Amino acid sequence: MRIEINKKRYRDYDSYMKEKVNKKIIKLPLDGGFTCPNRDGTISKEGCIFCSESGSGEWTFGKKSIREQISHQKARLSKEGRPEAYLGYFQNFTNTYGDLSRLRKLYYEALTDDDIIGLAIATRADCLSDQVLDLLEEINDKYFLIVELGMQSVNDRTLALINRGYDHVTFDSGLKKLKARGIKVLVHMIVGLPFEGYDDYIKTISYINEAAPWGIKIHNLYVEENSKLEKFYQENKLTYGMDMDEYVKIVIEILRKLRPEIVINRLTGDGINDKIAFPIWSKNKAKILTSIDKIMKDKNYRQGDLWKEE
Numbered sequence: 001m002r003i004e005i006n007k008k009r010y011r012d013y014d015s016y017m018k019e020k021v022n023k024k025i026i027k028l029p030l031d032g033g034f035t036c037p038n039r040d041g042t043i044s045k046e047g048c049i050f051c052s053e054s055g056s057g058e059w060t061f062g063k064k065s066i067r068e069q070i071s072h073q074k075a076r077l078s079k080e081g082r083p084e085a086y087l088g089y090f091q092n093f094t095n096t097y098g099d100l101s102r103l104r105k106l107y108y109e110a111l112t113d114d115d116i117i118g119l120a121i122a123t124r125a126d127c128l129s130d131q132v133l134d135l136l137e138e139i140n141d142k143y144f145l146i147v148e149l150g151m152q153s154v155n156d157r158t159l160a161l162i163n164r165g166y167d168h169v170t171f172d173s174g175l176k177k178l179k180a181r182g183i184k185v186l187v188h189m190i191v192g193l194p195f196e197g198y199d200d201y202i203k204t205i206s207y208i209n210e211a212a213p214w215g216i217k218i219h220n221l222y223v224e225e226n227s228k229l230e231k232f233y234q235e236n237k238l239t240y241g242m243d244m245d246e247y248v249k250i251v252i253e254i255l256r257k258l259r260p261e262i263v264i265n266r267l268t269g270d271g272i273n274d275k276i277a278f279p280i281w282s283k284n285k286a287k288i289l290t291s292i293d294k295i296m297k298d299k300n301y302r303q304g305d306l307w308k309e310e
């Protein structure tokens, strides 16, 4: 029996995976005990301006063994009676930054169970040595692999402001290295970064269309309490101007201009609601998604209906 597929007007991850394996594929967030060169002092100690204490891994389960984390996350995320399989999701900090033998051990430990069909590995585009790429290619040959890269913007002025720690040319080179080895790349983009506007988003989308990664995650910027980003807003007397309607409008515009085959993995921020200082509307992810779906359906919009090959 075929599992029911979402009827979105964009190519959503859930449907993509169900079509592929006829199961609900759940990502199990894992903490591999990594750090990040942008946090350990190699590049800086400050980190990206939006990075949380947990290294942008809000849904991981502490520094337990990989086996314990997998059991915990399966129990938390599974639903009785649903055909399911899983991806081990190395989510927080930089999950290709470390000793190669340690990376190999962690990745394969996460792949032990038969119902884990592959991995999603979040990292930085400047942390992809040839040896790491060899290991990723080896895993990609045997399992389903996604490598997630935090791009956020193509605008180098913005990248300096958010302290990402490397420029767009370096990002592009990392993405191309992964693609050359046939590895699926999932690019993160943030809408609402300080001093960015519509033209910046369109520039970022033009790059994504040209680079043609496997997938994209679009996040709205959200500001956590007591974060560096909150301090930045206070010190610069900035206000967060974008309301939910505007965000929804921008996301729809982005979807319409995006290559139709790019897989949409997220359309909202992924923060923990209790920690979000503002915007309050970003706590209601379901409302954001429903609004996007409704407008696209009412107006008969689809992903890529404004995209043209350049």
Ligand code: SF4
Residues within 6 Å of the ligand: 036, 037, 038, 039, 046, 047, 048, 050, 051, 052, 055, 056, 092, 093, 094, 124, 150, 164
């Ligand atoms: S690259 Fe990731 S882990 Fe490192 S500082 Fe930036 S958001 Fe945090």
